[in-house]
Structures are given as structure tokens and as C-alpha cells.
Amino acid sequence: MNALDQKLFRDLVRLKGQVIAIALIVACGIACLVTMMSAYDSLQLSQQTYYDRYRFADVFVQLKRAPDSLTARIAEIPGVQQVQTRVVVNVNSDVPGLSEPATGRLISIPERQQPMLNDLFIRRGSYIEPGRRDQVLVSEAFATANDLEIGDEIGAVINERWQQLRIVGIALSPEYIYEINAGELFPDSQRFGIVWMNREALATAFDLKGAFNDVALSLMPGASEDEVIFRLDQLLEPYGGLGAYGRDTQVSHQLLDSEIQGLAAAAVAVPLIFLGIAAFLLNLVLARLVSTQREQIAVLKAFGYDNLAVGFHYLKLVLVITLGGAAVGTALGIWLGSLITQVYTQYFQFPVLQYRVEPTLLLTAIGVSGAAAVLGTITAVRQAVSLPPAEAMRPEPPATFRATLLERLGLQRLLSPVGQIILRNLERRIVQTGLAVLGISAAVAILVIGRYFEDATQYIVELQFRQIQREDVTLVFNQPLSSSARYDLTQLPGVLRSEPYRSVPARLRFQHRTYLSGITGLEPQGELRRILDENLQPVMLPESGVVLTASLADKIGITVGDRLTLEILEGERPTRQVPVVGVVEELIGQGAYMDIAALNALMREGQTISGAYLAVDSNYLDQLYDQLKETPAVASVALRDRLIAKFNEQITGSFAVMTSVLVVFAAVIAFGVVYNIARIALSERSRELATLQIIGFTQGEIAVILLGEQAIVTALAIPLGCAMGYGLAALISAAYDSEIFRLPLVVSPSSYVYAFVVITLTAIGSGWLIRRQLNQLDLIAVLKTRE
Template sequence: MAQVQTRVVVDVTLDVPDRPEPVTGRLISIPEQQMPILNDIHISQGRYIEAGRSDEVLVSQAFAEANHLELGDTIAAVINRRWQRLRVVGYALSPEYVYEIRAGDFLPDNEQFGVMWMGRDALATAFNLDGAFNDITLTLAPGANPDEVIFRLDQILEPYGGLGAYDREDQLSHRFLDDEISQLRTQAVIIPTIFLAIAAFLLNILLSRLVITQRDQIAVLKAFGYGNGAIGIHFLKFVLLISLLGAAIGTGAGLWLGQALNQLYMQFFQFPLLEYQVSVGMLLGTIAISTGAAVLGAFGAVKKAVALPPAEAMRPEPPATFRRTIMEQLGFQQFLSPVGRIILRNLERKPIKAMLSIAGIAVAVAVLVAGRYVSDVMDYLMDVQFDRAQREDVTIVFNEPRPAQARYEIAQLPGVLYAEPFRTVAAELQFEHRTYKLAITGLEPTGELRNLFDRHLNPIDLPLDGVLLTSKLAEMLGIQPGQILTVNVLEGAKPVRQIPLIGVVDEMVGLSAYMDIHALNQLMREGGTISGAYLAVDALELDRLYDQLKQTPTVTSVLLRESTIRRFRETITETRGAITSILVVFASVITFGVIYNAARIALSERGRELATLRIIGFSRLQIAVVLLGEQAALTIVAIPLGLLLGYGLAGLMSLAFDTELYRLPLVISRTTYGFALVVTLIAALASGLMIGRHLDRLDLIAVLKSRE
């Protein structure tokens, strides 16, 4: 170990001005005199605490902003059974709480939870820890083995009640930030790849048509001595011009979106400074990649241009060869109108182009489905977690296990309609060579406020003599129901027990182990000891309950279900609107680009044919159906494929979100499918209307003139 520092860390109940409900504060000791320490704080406003002033504290900036705390304001706190007022002298940020969240919460709730830093002497004295500590931070020397250090630390601290050491990778804030970076890295590869592939396809069909319309110019240039290389470079310059203009627009849009994303992350992660920086190398790299994709997409068309012999290029392009379609060969032509046969023949004449168009539209549909998947799964999480599993109004946690009589005292609290006590015991679960440390939660077997479900949302009853694990935890330990789990208890007498795994429960947040509270009490060789309770409360009596809890010294934490739900909904609303808007724009651009370009090029290629149809008696509507019917047929085929592809992309996202901190099941609502369908059809209709305007201006005489 290179550096070791001890400190005192305790959770207390706070009475914040202008906030009726109790708030949880985490007090962390810091030296009386400012000096460099591990997990050092950054004071963003105000000053450091003064030595000898036991009432001065620094508060986290996010907590201060959420509760409108000003420098000099006081906060009342229950510190070791004593009511004490703490004065805010500064706002601070800590690398340890970049993601300021307490265990058990889904999202940071800075109104209900905040970190505060207090002088070491004052905090230790208040909790009878003068000269002692209950928390250690340390750094390792170069080349040290973290696992070996953790093992030795656990051995050394075991006689003193140590609950187990953990590496920085398992630190809560670090885990959230690391998972977010990993997801961004994955998205930064997948999404650009999709759009670059579509852009390459569009450039290919655009340049192919350009080569066809300039056959005679190519022939003249070759006749005057221009080589294949010069012709190819000419067309590549055209591609490079398009790609560079697109890169300029995309760079500006990317910088703007990057700044917006940066501001969004500042709402969740507490950094002293989070600057959005783009290096010149990154800009040049992205431009090079996009330009390379454009050149790759145009390669086939350029190859076609340089391969044209001058004599052949001087002649008009040979007319398309039509033949009976497969449906006609099977005798189904009687079910098709003349217009329908024209559409089907033209699609069969260019199958590769048709398939690429279908793929482009399908990708647009898939982007919409996969993009709204996160919104769907959040709605599902809200329903399962808060309407079915966690039905309590208030959760209270004691600062230490309380005897059985506390059950009756809880029931007498103001406004409490129903109370379910629970017991949590810190333990290390072991199966074969795999271990995991967490708190086993003992629940009432006949409880109504906390329910457990399997993956099909079927209720699971607590076993009388076994344990239930979340499916992710069982997977990490490699254990199956019916096998024996070793439980090394980390508190009290620290017994070691062999307990069978009875089954698994499906939960989307965190890792948990559950037992019947009575079986857990027996395992600990204790009476009806409890660690806290879930409460159903009369809404009209909440203020009285809050006042009582603020002054109850044994209560260290109060969690409010309504506050969690409100914060969750606010976060979803903020992110959902922005993400949905971006996805709609991107998907609409893809759909419009594919359909419009395909139809516009088809109009250019088949202008003579459409004009002929008009002269022999086809109406404007009929020739519009001939032209746009092909795109309509491609869109109709692409939509179900896109829905299936979107389901597959959502499935991949579900696998990517399968972590220890949270799991997102594969849940897609009918509304999402309908949304993707409507957006795609609107984009297709918009492109069709623009092509219709070109058809209205079709010069029949000009297009029927043969080229000399």
C-alpha cells in the first residue's frame, strides 16, 4: 500500500429549511486544517472549515443547489441522539461522489440525499469515535495485486468488525460512470456505421445516374485523349466535394449536439469542470472516415464510368430488357393491372437496387424502434418496481439493529397505517470459488408492501429455510436452485452457514438476496431483531410523521417512494423528449433520402417511358402510381423487416445493459411499433409529394426526343 488514510463516515437524518420531509445526509470527516488527502474535495464556492468550529460543514454542490442552500444557512441534524445545527460554509465536489447516489436508489436524488464534510475531531467526538475510525481509503503501490491486498485487509480488520474491502472498480460512483462510458463507446461505433452505410448507398445510386446521363461527355473526353484515371478522378472530386460539404455541416451539428450532451451529463455527474473538447485529430479522423465511406460507396459507379469505351459511350444507353415476371410465369398476371405489371417488372429488373432500398428504409424503421425501446423499458420498470414490487410509501432505516419491540413502536408512529419490518445482514456469499459481498434482506413472508417476482411477473413466496437470489447474482456465482450456498456473515458473531438456494427472483436494479425474516433471525441466533421498516402512510398525516422522524435519533435514513418516482419521471421526461426528437429527425432523413433519391433517379431514367405512357392514354395519376408504386412496394416490404430488425437491435441493447447495477429486459410496446410506422409513412409520403411535383412538370416533347 502506498498511502492509507482513516476517517469517520456516518449517515444522519437532516432537517433542511423549507423542506417538510426528512433528508438523509452522509457526514464524512476531513482534517481540521486543509491538506492534501485521498478523495480530496474541490471547494467550488465558500471556504474550508475552521479548526475548532464543530458546527461548520461543507455540503455537496448538487445538494445545495437542489435545496436552495446559501452560504451561512443552517441545517439541523440528529447526530448520535443529539439535535445539532450545522452551518454551511462552502460547496464542495468530490471524486468519490461524481455520481452522488445512495444505495438502493435508481437515480441521484439530490433533494433527499447529500454528502457533507465535517471536521474530523468534531465528527469523531460526536459519535464516540475519538481516536478511532470506521472507514479507510488507500492507494496501492505500483505492481501491487489488488485482490491480495483486499484479502489481507479483510483478515486484519475482521476482529474489529470490518465489513469487507473493495476495489475502486466496485465503488458505486465509479461503476456508474464506467458503465456509462462503455455504453457511449458502443453507441459511437454502431450509430455512425448505420448512417455511413446509408450515405454510401445513396451516393452510389446518385453517381450511377450521373454517369448514365453523362455518357456522351465521357465519350468525348476519352476521344480527346483523357485516360481512365483522369475520368475517375473527375467523378471522385464530385464525391469528395459532397462529402466535405456534408462533413462541414455534420461537424457543426456534432459540436452543437456534443455541447448539449455535455450539459445533460452535468445534471447527473458532479464534476468540478466538464469541458467539451474536440481535438483536431478527432475532427480529421471523423472527416477521413466519412469521406472514405463516401468514396467506397461511389467506387462502383466510378468504375462503371472509366470502363465505358468511347464508341459505346457515344451511343444512347440501350433500352432495358423486360421479361415476364415470376408471378406472370406462375399465372398470377390476371390478378395484376397493367400498372401493377409494370411496377413488378421494373422491380425484378433491378433486384439489387430494390434490396438495398428496402434495407435502407428498414434501417430507418429499426432506428426508431430501438431508440424508443429505452422509453418503453423505463415505463415497464416504473410499473413493475413501483406499482407491484415496492408499494411502500416510506422506508425507514435504523442506525443499528433494533430489538423486536421496535416493531410495535413503528406501528405507533403518526399516520402509519401498516408497517412491515425488515432485517438486513452484511454477508459474503460463496459458491465454489466465486464470492460476492452484499446485505441479505429478511422480509415478512406475508407482507404486502414488498413483493418478489420471477421474469414472467409471477409472485414468488419466501422460503422457510432457504434463500432467494436475483437472477443476475445467481448467474455471477454460477449457482442453480437446489445447490448449497455458503453464507459468511460479516457482523455479530460472524457465523458461517450453509443455506440452500431455493429459487431466483427477477429484479432490474442491483443485486439482492432475500430470506424469510424469521429464518434470518434464527440464522443470526437472535430474537425478532429488525433493521428498519416499510410503511404505508396516511397522506394527510405525512407532515406529522416527517416531524417525528426528523427527531428520532435511531433513524439514520428515510426513503420516500413518491420522491423517487417524481425524480424518475422528471429524468425520463427530460431525456425522452430530446432522444425521440433526434431519432425522428435521423430516421426521417434516412427514409426520405432513400425513397426520394430512388424515385428521382427512376424518374430521370424512365422519363421517356413515362412520357410514352402519358401519350398513349395513361393519366397523370396512373404514371404517378407507376413511378411511386415501386417505392410504395419497397416501403411496405421494408417496414415489417425494419420492425424485426429494430426488435433485434433492442435485444442487443438489452444485452449491453445487463450489468450488476441494472438490467433492462426486452420490452417493446405496440405504441413504439405504431410510432415507427407512422413516422416512416409520413417521410415516404413527403418524398412522394415532391416527386409528384416533378411529374406535373414533365415535358413530354423534350423527353421523347432521341439523342443524336
């Protein structure tokens, strides 16, 4: 080991507290980078491999009924590579051990296994046997949530008859990587599952023999998706086509892709905060080290070390700290990345979700940390190499002092001597103080953001499931029913109130913009399903006209007073124009609402309904569930309390893990900034503090002078950090604006209090360590030190 390396080792030991603090900040930044990028790589690779190997479709469309002979004409559309026609039906199911009715989505498959679009990966069991109409495959998430095994049976109402279906296999499909029922915020695999069944048996049961009601297409490379969708809609219009859509708006793909893109964005933004703070602290530490080692630099140069050798020596100090932190961060990131990947397996259903870390990612982590270190300390290194030996032998010139703003205003008399010293030092190091405030503010902002996701989702549940959706049970019928069904609803066990609704699929058009959606007709004075304005007051649906959600109005560029064209995709498929009479905010989905009587009139039908919202006496729930399971007209049942319970499960699961990690990372930032700033101040001013103690200041007053500066920095940083956190929450809220849900800009006071408590405790802890070092200050040795 040469002389410079021995000096490097001694410097690292002497600065061990600051070295560890900075290395931990670097480690947190690199851990975030490795965690998110490795999870991103793993998800993206698993998605692409699964899509390619099991032929995930590019275009989807549902329809009323079309003959099998139409398949050849669909295949002739330019750009279409492969066509898969199916029968898809939602039915009420009775699952062993589950008191509530579940919704099973029955999807037809060929009698004999063959390659097809949205192909099946059979995890356990076998494919259905030819000729066996009672055999089915079920989705893995559904089977796992209900403890279903090969050989178990589930009941379902098929063609108005109760049938027992025997499970022979447990499978996965790329179409349902994220297995969620329409209109729900979180997957509920216990009450919604996919069931694959013999094509002939399913088609015969629902009067679709020789016909289909669902189509999936794959496209040739370079084909125009929009052109294929246009031609497909034209072809299927006489057969009740509900409007074709591409992969980008398929619910499972949309949610998975959103998660992947979010990981990529966070992998860039979050590490920048940590590495930026680390670069700032490294610059402070190295600048102070250079100023205290001026004579050593002079001696090194006098002994023949050139500028390059001296500069590289100090750069090595920085790189050792940074690369040490990067090594710890990489290991931590790999561990956290594997944990996150395991969490994803609870929500995303892949045959294999293999966690992987690319060698290029490890090189990137090393390169990013090294670049941050060099950029952050280049000024201090330049200062070291630019010192001529003769000048370096002389003590550093004293700083130029001038009256502070407080002193110029004559207000210094309002403060004690200790207070004057504190404010004078802060103002005379205004840049250092500002950067310290900014560093701690970043830690506060991270804590606020960590809690923001919980605040936003809690607000969604409170607003959507307690203010808007106040029903206990939502029924969806398998086809529109006549007005007589309104009265049958009140006869169900325990039903206290029922409010029917009408749902009509439609293409909404305004000028050149279109959107595939639907119109929901509600009771104008309904109490179970309400529409609220921005003040959370109920909106009365007018006798004519349509009310749109704000996100939908923005999407098609329409405002109140404009006329909206509705291309109805049901029945005789009329085209109507209605005025837009209101715009409301909703956080889930994109909807259009009308008075149910007005919608019935628009459709020129009687009092037809598509489903109902029910308020139910909890004492009769089991009886209601038993009857609904065997009611042929009911396609699916949604339970509000179960949705809320699923949300709470999500909050106590993944959100709790994420918040805990962010607390640790934010505490590391706050500790690193406060400790390093205070430690540098102690190093720079030890002679001054010793002198004050000798002339009569108590040790407690000396501690107040030193730590009071850090307390003021922390106090200034907390409100700024809260503001930064709110601003970042606003950016996230704007970014999470999908067709499925939107994150509201809601940060609760408890989140700010939480951030305040964590940062304050961290600052107190670092202050305690500095106080211990201050108590051990050797007055005689310090006073003998040459300035």
C-alpha cells in the same frame, strides 16, 4: 475553372435535390460521430484529470469500529501507497424549505485542510475552522437542489441529539461525481447529500473517538488489487470489516465509466448506419449519372482526358457531396456535443466539465466520410473509366427482361396494368429494391431504439415501484433494533401498515466464486415489499433457504438445489450454509432473500430488524416527516413517490431530447432513401412514363406507377425495421447488465406505431416532391431524348 470543374458544377446544380438529401444523411452520420466522440473525450479527460488531481482512491472498505493505531498496519500491506481513515455515518437531516426528511452522509475531514485521498474541491466558501464543531461543507448538488447558501443551517440528529450545522463551504469530491443513495435508480440531490464535518466532532458524537469505520486506499503502480483486498479483509475481520472492494465496483465510478464506455460504443455503431446508407445512395446516383453521360465520357476521352482524369472527375463529385455533408455534420456534432455535455453536468459533479473537440476527431470525421464515399462509389467510378470511347458513343444496351415470378405463376391477371408494371419493375431491380428496403428499415430501427430506452425505464418503474416496492416510505435504522421496535412503528403518525425487514451484510460463496452482498429478510406474506416470479406472481418465501435474483445466481454460478455459503460480516461473523430454493428476476440490484424469521434464526438472534416498509395515509405525511426528522434511530428515509417523480423528470428531460434528435435523423434517412430512389426511377424511366401518358394513362396513374413502387418499398421496410429495432434492443438489453440495474427487453406497441407514423409521413413528404417534378415533365423533350 477548367472544363471538368465547370461540368462538375453543372452536375451538382442539376442533381441538387439528390445531392442535398445524401449530404444530409452524411451530415447525420458525422454529427453522431462527432457528438458522441467529443462527449466521450470530454468526460474521459474530465474524469482522469479529476481523479489524478484530487487523488481518487483505488480500494474502499467499511467496518464497525477499529482503533486509529490500526492505520499503520494497513499502510504496511504490500502495494498500499496511501491510507485515509474516516468516520462515515448516514443521518436524518432537516433541510430548510423541504418538508420531507433528507439523508445526509456525514464524512469526517481533518480539522485543518491538508492533501488527502478523495480530496475536496471547494466551489464556494471556505474550509471549516479549527475547533468549530458545528461547521460543515456540503456537496454542490445537494446545495443547488435545496437552494442552500453559505451561512445557511441544516438540522441533523447526531448522537441522539438534534444539532444545527452551519454551512461554510460548498464542495465536490471525486468519490461522489455521481451522487446517488444506495438502492436508488436516479440521483435525488434534494433528499440525499454529502456533508463533510470535523473529524473529532463527528467521531466523538458516534463513539468513534480514536477510531474509524471507513478506509480508503491508493495503490502503488503495478500492485495487485486482489492481493491488497485479501490482506485488508483479513486485517479488518476482527473489527467488523464489511468486505473491501475496488474502484470498479464503487457506485459513482461504475456509473460514470458505464456512460463513457456506452458513448464509445455508440460512436462506432450509429454512424456506420448513416454512412452505409449514404454510400449506397451515392453508388446509385453515380451509376445512373455515368449511364446517362456515356457520350460525354466518350467525348472527354476523345479530347485527350485520360482514365485517371475522368475517374477523378466523378470521384470529386462524390467527395464534394460527402465532404459538404461532413462539414455540416461536424458543426452540428459540435453543437450537439456541447448540449450533451451540459446535460451531463446535471448528473455528474465535476469541478470543470470542459467540452473539447480534438483536432484528430475532425480529421477522423473527414476521413471516415471520405472513405465511405470512395468505398460506396468505386464500382461506378470504375465503370466510367473503363468505357472505351467508341463503345461509349453508342447508347447503353437495353436491359435483358424476362417473365417475373408473378407472370410465371399466371397471376398477373389478378392485377391491373398499373399494378403489373409496379411489381415488374420492383422484381427486375431486386438488388436495388432490397437495398432501399434495408435503408428505410434502418431508419425505422433507429426510431424504435430511441423509444426503447423510454419503454424500458417506464417498465422498470412500473415493475419495481408499483409491483415490487409498494411501500410509501422506507426506513433504514442506524443499527439493528430489537423486536420492540416493530410495535413502535405502528404508533407513527398515519402509518396504516408496517413490514419490518432485516438486512445482514455477507460474502456469498459458491465453489471458487464469491460476491460481496447481503441477505435481506422479509415478511413471508408481505404486501408492501414483494418478490415476484417471471409471471409477476408473488413468491412465498420458504421457512428455510434463500431466494436469489437471476443476475446474482448467474454471477456466482449457482442453481436451485445447490448450497450457498454465507460468510456473515456482522456480529460474531459466523459462516453458514443454506440451500438455494428459488431464483427470481429483478431489474435493480442483485439480491438474496430469506424469510425474516429464518434469517433471525440463522443469525441466532431475536426478532431483530434493520428497517421497515410503511404504508402511510397521505393526510398524515407532514406529521410523519416531522417526527422522523427527530427520530435518532432512523438513519435515512426513502420516499417511493419521490423516486417515481425523479424518473418522470428524467423522461421529460434527457430522453425527450434524445428522442427528438433521433426522429430528425431517422426522418433524414427515410427521406433521403425514398427521394433518391424515386428520383432515379423518374430519371431512368421518364421516356417510358411519357409514352404511357401519351397512349392514354392519366397523370394520376403515372404517379401511382412511380410512387407506388416507393410505397411498396416503404411498406416492406416498416415491419423489417421493427424487427431490426427489436433485435438491436435485445443487444442493448444484454449489454446493460450491470450490478446496479438491468434494462428489460420491452418495446411497447406505441413505439412501433410511433416509428410507423414518422416514416410514413416522411415518405409522403418525399413522394409529394417527386409528384411535383412528375407534373412538370416535358413530354416532347423527353420523347426526343435518345435512349
